[in-house]
Amino acid sequence: MKELFIVGIGPGSFDQMTMEAGNVLQECDLIIGYTVYVELVKPFFPDKEYLTTGMRQEKERCHIALQEAEKGKRTALICSGDAGVYGMAGILLELRVDYPEVDIHVIPGVTAALSGGALLGAPLGHDFAVISLSDLLTPWEKIEQRLKGAAIADFVICLYNPSSRQRKDYLQRACDILLKERSGQTVCGYVRNIGRQGESCQILSLSKLRDTQVDMFTTVFIGNSQTKQVMGKMVTPRGYERQVAVQCPQL
Amino acid sequence: MKELFIVGIGPGSFDQMTMEAGNVLQECDLIIGYTVYVELVKPFFPDKEYLTTGMRQEKERCHIALQEAEKGKRTALICSGDAGVYGMAGILLELRVDYPEVDIHVIPGVTAALSGGALLGAPLGHDFAVISLSDLLTPWEKIEQRLKGAAIADFVICLYNPSSRQRKDYLQRACDILLKERSGQTVCGYVRNIGRQGESCQILSLSKLRDTQVDMFTTVFIGNSQTKQVMGKMVTPRGYERQVAVQCPQL
Numbered sequence: 001m002k003e004l005f006i007v008g009i010g011p012g013s014f015d016q017m018t019m020e021a022g023n024v025l026q027e028c029d030l031i032i033g034y035t036v037y038v039e040l041v042k043p044f045f046p047d048k049e050y051l052t053t054g055m056r057q058e059k060e061r062c063h064i065a066l067q068e069a070e071k072g073k074r075t076a077l078i079c080s081g082d083a084g085v086y087g088m089a090g091i092l093l094e095l096r097v098d099y100p101e102v103d104i105h106v107i108p109g110v111t112a113a114l115s116g117g118a119l120l121g122a123p124l125g126h127d128f129a130v131i132s133l134s135d136l137l138t139p140w141e142k143i144e145q146r147l148k149g150a151a152i153a154d155f156v157i158c159l160y161n162p163s164s165r166q167r168k169d170y171l172q173r174a175c176d177i178l179l180k181e182r183s184g185q186t187v188c189g190y191v192r193n194i195g196r197q198g199e200s201c202q203i204l205s206l207s208k209l210r211d212t213q214v215d216m217f218t219t220v221f222i223g224n225s226q227t228k229q230v231m232g233k234m235v236t237p238r239g240y241e242r243q244v245a246v247q248c249p250q251l
Numbered sequence: 252m253k254e255l256f257i258v259g260i261g262p263g264s265f266d267q268m269t270m271e272a273g274n275v276l277q278e279c280d281l282i283i284g285y286t287v288y289v290e291l292v293k294p295f296f297p298d299k300e301y302l303t304t305g306m307r308q309e310k311e312r313c314h315i316a317l318q319e320a321e322k323g324k325r326t327a328l329i330c331s332g333d334a335g336v337y338g339m340a341g342i343l344l345e346l347r348v349d350y351p352e353v354d355i356h357v358i359p360g361v362t363a364a365l366s367g368g369a370l371l372g373a374p375l376g377h378d379f380a381v382i383s384l385s386d387l388l389t390p391w392e393k394i395e396q397r398l399k400g401a402a403i404a405d406f407v408i409c410l411y412n413p414s415s416r417q418r419k420d421y422l423q424r425a426c427d428i429l430l431k432e433r434s435g436q437t438v439c440g441y442v443r444n445i446g447r448q449g450e451s452c453q454i455l456s457l458s459k460l461r462d463t464q465v466d467m468f469t470t471v472f473i474g475n476s477q478t479k480q481v482m483g484k485m486v487t488p489r490g491y492e493r494q495v496a497v498q499c500p501q502l
């Protein structure tokens with residue numbers, strides 16, 4: 001059986017990759033990915049063969065990887081964050097049908113919900129939903145339905161792809177939906193350029209978030225009804241009964 | 252400023268930790284955690300001082316860590332998976348109020364939704380919700396509300412803590428709620444002992460999942476309306492329009 005690895009390399013800095021991901025890349029001969037991610041790992045594995053393709057050419061990238069693996073080359077396909085969360089693992093597993101000799105190994109990585117959450121504090125301490133605002137492959141009505149469902153059920157919400165050149169007002173539209181169910185004072189946060197140069201984060205209310213312009217390198221967090229700000233950090237308690245306990249002085 | 256690190260060590264095998272997490276542990280003098288996780292990292296950092304506390308003593312563990320850090324000891328608190336997802340980062344940030352000199356750094360890790368997802372294939376390829384079925388700190392009515400909201404909004408759902416000795420029928424109750432909104436043929440999966448001895452995974456229908464007994468070391472995945480099984484793997488496509496494209500022979 002021939003093997004092909006699809007590796008999530010984490011948010012952007014080399015050391016946020018898992019050791020397993022590092023080991024897999026070390027043992028491969030060929031590393032394929034979008035230009036930005038290839039440039040990131042290249043300095044650490046200088047002796048490898050590299051292949052890059054552009055931003056939207058994901059299917060092409062998968063086919064090349066499958067073909068090279070089929071020839072017997074030890075190949076890894078890299079993607080940012082996790083390999084499966086809005087990642088290429090799914091496409092690869094679907095395209096694999098035409099390459100039955102290739103066995104695919106998915107190597108997980110730290111997705112932006114986790115790395116961004118860590119920078120803000122602990123926003124994902126209780127049940128959460130991850131929603132992409134990109135309507136490239138998903139009808140906006142479906143995205144709205146997800147936002148409404150998550151808002152009604154009091155999930156902490158993490159938004160991927162909150163904005164782009166073509167979708168400047170999408171975050172505002174999402175906030176307007178959420179504001180029908182949640183207080184404008186709900187604690188929110190956003191993180192830019194996680195693990196990269198210019199990394200920054202901000203905690204603010206849902207009302208303020210509505211009127212904030214973010215870019216495509218931003219991940220947004222909307223707290224649930226219990227989320228609070230503690231010494232400049234965004235914290236969602238793990239439970240509901242704890243709320244009472246926290247107010248006791250012996251804590 | 253004194254520093255305290257809270258480190259997510261991933262699902263269970265050492266190499267699924269990030270390099271950043273490994274570096275932080277290497278630079279600490281004292282590592283504190285639940286017995287099982289301390290035993291996991293000990294062989295890799297044999298020269299450290301270790302402190303373990305029992306399963307439910309999380310606040311005590313946080314206080315000890317804060318006190319040791321306050322004394323100036325380089326201290327890390329470890330937890331499984333991610334430090335923030337149902338993890339101790341939130342409690343620690345709340346308790347920190349009484350230790351204003353201690354600065355807390357949250358080091359993210361691969362949570363079970365990601366590591367388990369990778370074993371099953373790519374179940375989290377589109378919007379998803381993570382829900383814990385533990386009613387230790389959350390009223391069951393709240394959990395039901397989350398399940399309903401996630402089901403209606405067609406999220407892929409990842410269930411943490413699906414069962415325990417006291418809650419043997421909780422997964423069944425959850426499935427009954429989901430079955431009101433979703434087909435019994437919905438593609439589901441579960442993973443046991445991720446990254447540890449006895450690791451195993453299973454793909455099955457929602458109807459079959461309903462009648463399956465899982466244990467507390469299991470993470471459960473319920474597909475959305477688009478999730479499918481492809482050559483033994485669970486795959487959720489990234490979009491809705493792609494569904495049409497996938498049927499074309501040129502793919």
